[in-house]
Amino acid sequence: EIVMTQSPATLSVSPGERATLSCRASQSVSSNLAWYQQKPGQAPRLLIYGASTRATGIPARFSGSGSGTEFTLTISSLQSEDFAVYYCQQYNNWPPRPTFGQGTKLEIK
């Protein structure tokens, strides 16, 4: 199983500032990496797939980068609605066994 490790567990950032979230895979997943946002009481929302492609309707302040085992989600200027838990997910292996990271909670500083 490919293990996904996210850091930090909690990130405190002020509105308007930049947030950088990290995700590491236990083995290479190429660019087969997605990011999700989840707010309390809501279902997850796909932000990024293919490591850097924004999903439909996702604002440009969200960007993804990386390949292989190291990935980053950057939120360029935090808005109040961006404070949530973020998960990375790989979908590289075959037969498919998608796995998620444990999540990073982005909180208001």
Next chain:
Amino acid sequence: EVQLVESGGGLVQPGRSLRLSCAASGFTFDDYAMHWVRQAPGKGLEWVSGISWNSGSIGYADSVKGRFTISRDNAKNSLYLQMNSLRAEDTALYYCAKGVLGIYAFDIWGQGTMVTVSS
């Protein structure tokens, strides 16, 4: 409007069975793979199972293999999860999710149905 609506959750004793359903609308259901993803209370996300558009390819997490069965009925725009031999560790909110075309990422999610396994 693209929508997924899960049903069938509830309280069940260990060892018993439960069948979840997911009704899809607003998109061409039989064009896409569909998945079940679960989230235990206060925990992260776990992919449970996925099924290709024509049911020709099916996968399960090791934690449910041999106990859970995924299926779909394209004529009814519906996805199912038959859960047998339920355990306490299966307690979770079960989400139905639509696959992004060609990859195992999930772009549309339902609101989930809660399954509680307890005596």
